[in-house]
Amino acid sequence: MTSATASSKATKTVTDDDIYRQSSQFKKWSFTPTQLAARRLQTNTNGREFVKQSFLAADLDPAMAKILSVDEELTMVNYMCSQSEGIAQVLNLPSKVKATAVLFFKKFFLINSVMVYSDPVKVLHTCFFLATKAENHFFSINQFCKYTGAVAKDVLQLEFVVMQSMLFSLSAQSAYTPLHGFYLDIQTSLPHVPASTVGSLYDGARKYVSLSFLTDANFLFTPPQISLAAMMCTNSQITEQYLRVKMSDPAQFNLTTKLVQECVDMLQKVDKPTKEYVQEIGKKLRSCDVEKTKARLLKRKLKEQGEGDAKKQKLDSETPQPPDMSNSASTEPASAEASASASASTTDASAPASASASASTEQS
């Protein structure tokens, strides 16, 4: 169909770095490493202060709270990002929508401390709900909660807070879009490369794009740079050939490959925290939550007083679980949720089993 050719021409211009530089994401959400570190420190300081004030206000000793370090906050956020694969799967989302949700989530916790929003799963659900709307992939709140195990009230309450934390820049650009553009363009620019090689380059690179969400790449590099890095990680030979064909100016070629290499280095040393470490941070995080601390103290007191079993059980069920997907399962149908956490833990973020399957439903 003629309309199809018109829009594939258009897809290529999206890869344009120039257009990206006009985007609100670039203006509001890209940093130098120094700026990024300063931003995180500020957020961590805010969180620390928030915890202190909330404990004082509840007449509790702030020293009871085990404050998270900048690194621990980041570990927790990245761990949650790796859980997003599972949510995307139960909702059967195209990777564009998933990417938007994860980018929302990362931006949210760049300016908000996990010590303030100490139930990151709720935020993650809200980011997904908002992303489905922002990307025209609508679910009613009831459907959404049914599939993900999210709690409607939590999501609706947080929705505006998330929008606000995004500074209302609701258009999130991920590396999937330019990657698709490069994939199409390589086929015309390097006609001698067999289609199967280009195909596996694309599939491999998609996995690295997925992995990039566990790094700071989205704050430090542009989406085209990240997608080139993902291609470089998969097949450096063809990627370099492609860049040489596209960039006749050696200075431009060198500058681009240098930047891309920095991103490659980042993608190649993603270390995933152990489950134990994350649970340990989760424990600390719960100690920062004044309500949970109050509940814990009350429970201990009741236990000491040897009160009746009924009350005790009630409080037990309110005591939060480790911060992973199972957390929110308690109030909602277990089936959808169970599959969400199962798939999250088996596929993890680095290797979506259905990378090529989801490519066919890709929205952008």
Add this chain to the structure above:
Amino acid sequence: MNDAVMAKYTKDKKVGEGTFAVVYVGKQVKTDRKIAIKQIKEGEFKDGVDMSAIREIKFLQEIRHANVIELIDVFTAGPRLSMVLEFLPTDLEGLIKDTKILFRLGDVKAWMLMATRGLHHCHRLQILHRDLKPNNLLISPTGELKIADFGLARQMPNPKDKMTPTVVTRWYRAPELLFGARYYTPAVDVWSLGLIFAELMLRLPYCPGEDDIDQIDKTFRAFGTPTEEEWPGLTSLPAYPKTVNKYPHPSVQELKMRFSAATENGLELFQAMTELNPADRVSCEEALTADYFTEFPRPTKLAELPGRTE
């Protein structure tokens, strides 16, 4: 944070009401600049923040152009979301209907030029507006035309992804949408602009269909019934009618009669914008280079355009 944003503006009085929003006029306290506050109605959308508000915010954030309405801020008051927009007291529909105002050729040209520039910018950013009509082309106090209402807008999808054909107010709906096309292009907006062009010249809607069936008939009557030859794939579009009335394409002579004041270059652009086959329709980029925009009379200067309030 939210309260601080809200405190930057005053909300003075209600100036209008649409289906989903109430609009107030107010001021930016610091600068005394007049602004409009568009407050999304409560209870219209039980699934959290209204979709069209999300679309509008999302796209207006990305578009900064002299001919597209500026989104200045967003805040909530209680459960209600408010958008702070630049104040644009007049719209093209109002001007068209105001028979006391005479449109000169240069006025129509100035509005068409501004609308095409604004739309070109949207299309460059891969954004489809999908609801262009005179009522959504607002006029600033200084006479500048601005495209508004991005509640139906969306990003251009991949060639393989389907979109809904039920967009654009009927009278301005392109034929491919009338036939239920699930794959379409920025050309749908160009069609709307072409119909607005006709309306500016005639001071009457050019294809005022009474329902979707009548819209197809009126479109064919105005532009001729296309054939499979002129538009390959036409008859296999999902909602292409089983039987259609056959009308001839209007001759140049016929068009000159319908638009007696228009110049040849003007009619040429109008025809290019309203090609039935979307693949043959001009893009905004091409439209901007049309001789119509450079020939005499020149587009009217802002200071001399009707509809200014300053």
